[in-house]
Amino acid sequence: MIVVLSTFSFLLAYISILTISAFGGMFSEKSGTLALSLEGSMTFGAFAAGVAMHLLPATLPDALSALIVILIALISAGLFSLLLALACVTFKANQTLVGTALNILSTAIAVVLIKHITRTETLPVGNSRLNFTRFYEIFNVDMFGIQGVKFNWLILIVLVLVPIVYLLIYKTQYGLRLSACGENPSSADSLGINVNRTRYTGIVLSGLFAGLGGLLLITMNAEWEFANGANGFGYLALAVLIFGQWKPLYIFLGAFIFSIFKTLSVVYPSIDILANLGISSYFYLALPYVVCLVVLIFTSKKNAGPKTLGEPYDKGKIS
Amino acid sequence: MNKIKMFFSSLLKKDATKTVITSLWCALIGLILGFIILLFINAKEAAYGMTSVLGNYLIFSNPQDRLNYFGQTLAKTAPLIAMSLSILVSYKAGLFNLGASGQYSIAVIVISFLGIGLNWPWWIVMILAMISASAFAMISGALKAYFNVNEVISGIMLNWIALYLTNGILSNSTNVWDSAHSETYTISNSSNAYIPSIGLDKVFAGNSIVGLGMVLILIVVAVIFILFKKTTIGYELKATGLNGDAADYAGINKIKNIFIATGISGALAGLAAVLSLQNGFTAWRLGSTPPDIGFQGISSAFLGGLHPIGVIFSSYFIVHITEGGSMITDLGFSPEVASIMTSVIIYLSGFVVFVKEVMHKHEIKNELNKLTREKEEEV
Secondary structure (H helix, E strand, C coil): CHHHHHHHHHHHHHHHHHHHHHHHHHHHHHCCCCCCCHHHHHHHHHHHHHHHHHHCCCCCCHHHHHHHHHHHHHHHHHHHHHHHHHHHHHCCCCHHHHHHHHHHHHHHHHHHHHHHHCCCCCCCCCCCEEECHHHHHHHEEEHHHCCCCEEECHHHHHHHHHHHHHHHHHHCHHHHHHHHHHHCHHHHHHCCCCHHHHHHHHHHHHHHHHHHHHHHHHHCCCEEEHHHCCCCHHHHHHHHHHHCCCCHHHHHHHHHHHHHHHHHHHHHHHCHHHHHCCCCHHHHHHHHHHHHHHHHHHHCCCCCCCCCCCCCCCCCCCC | CHHHHHHHHHHHHCHHHHHHHHHHHHHHHHHHHHHHHHHHHCCCCHHHHHHHHHHHHHHCCCHHHHHHHHHHHHHHHHHHHHHHHHHHHHHHCCCCCCCHHHHHHHHHHHHHHHHHHCCCCHHHHHHHHHHHHHHHHHHHHHHHHHHCCCHHHHHHHHHHHHHHHHHHHHHCCCCCEECCCCEECCCCCCCCCCCCCCCHHHHCCCCCCCCHHHHHHHHHHHHHHHHHHHCHHHHHHHHHHHCHHHHHHCCCCHHHHHHHHHHHHHHHHHHHHHHHHCCCCCCCECCCCCCCHHHHHHHHHHHCCCCCCHHHHHHHHHHHHHHHHCCCHHHCCCCCHHHHHHHHHHHHHCCHHHHHHHHHHHHHHHHHHHHHHHHHHHC
């Protein structure tokens, strides 16, 4: 029973991480900017939150500390994503290049500063691992009151956000403008929409969402190795985004499918049938990526992405 | 005097010069930011730390040590040059090879089995490693050509698949895996798979990791240079990269070119693995993220202005500060400071096109002003 429930808890957590991060990517890409730096934004949000969790005094009430940590994760990742906006929207830089640079940068900053924080008298350069057991206890509650099965309540925030994001994209003026800036920026411009400003908001929203995803990811554990960044979740979220054809509900479905395989790689040793097969753990680790690739083969033929994805908006250019 | 001035002003107008100048600016800003971070961490030692990063082997007082570490820096530059060329070739053809890390990993499997396990001659190992990496890269190519799968995404997915494949295969092979250190055995310089030093070790104070690899990489640079400058294949690749549809109308086979570009690109990523493993310097460590070198290749390719000769200098620069960065741990700094500097530099090199455009506009404006002034004087 506990195995089933903890599998379920992992599954829920992975669905939420991938959904929220892919939503983030969607805001950026719908407005026309490639969200390759999703991994970097997740790492940066997680890093800032991790440092906050390390430094916040234990005397602070739990609820207040949790609120502070969530806000720090959101704000820092949002600010970090401004770097993407500045380069790609204002300075029309190559978006793949900048995305790659930001992914390296956020991990490097996290590692350098965490090594600085964790150093001691005997250890002049610390390690890049942070422990936050207190916050693990705060963010995770016993699922259905059963001991040993943890449930991260940040997941609830994500589940609430799913319908909100759906409405935001399809039913509000802002959502439609966002899509317009990605599909046909010149027309949007001619109707008085400030394309670059809209793209900025899309990118910052993507940072906020990725920050929450990063926080959820690291608080699934009591400690995190920051040298691994967000452990590839940002890239998986990007694949989920493409699989979900940039549509909120499909993204949620895609996140569900990938999470099944991601969960499998964690829980397979405790499932007797799978453990007895004697297949290498690396097989299960690679499985989500293989599935992802296969799914992309079937979904990429019809190019459903925003029309001007990856192109900076140039007023003088006739499209 | 006027002639010299004219020479300089015409030099400044050249595109290559502009690229060099903007790249140097990027590097300078990256270094300054790195210094600020060092100041923040330990203000007292920051200046010395920065000297170590920039000086690398120059901080040694013993000339033999200097030569030895200079050799080491050179030997580590070679794989990065190969990696940058891998990125460069695909980029010129309009593709972004983010899967270079994965191709590198696949080559590592081949090198470990044939080189460490079976002790085959180095050149056979090299060729087979390059072929397998090339074949792996073509998976991305095929997905792009036949299923329209974005090569950036498929490259990233293949990186992770290759990572787990390599970890899984190598860590279960007792004859290549050193389980005490969680890494493969290194190739010793008595092994057949070791790239011969051809006497270069004597130049570098007996450091035998410098060798034929250095010559090989220079030849490869020349080949890639000629490929794009003089050959039809190179011209077609560039045409596809500049405007795929136009190239298609002109009768250039797009699918064939995708395969050529990813194939060459993968082979070069494989060569990077050859040059870093077959001189006994590095081993495959059990890591949980794809190897960094694939992403470093992107940095140096762009910092080098996407020019085969430019990447020699940019790769050297990046390795130089990375090696320098590894020397500052005793001062309480983490070596990843160098990573911050390089990533800031790549980030800024994204602005290069924009800056060049501004410079160009400025020039035109000056020219126009000059003409109007001359006109007015005539009147």
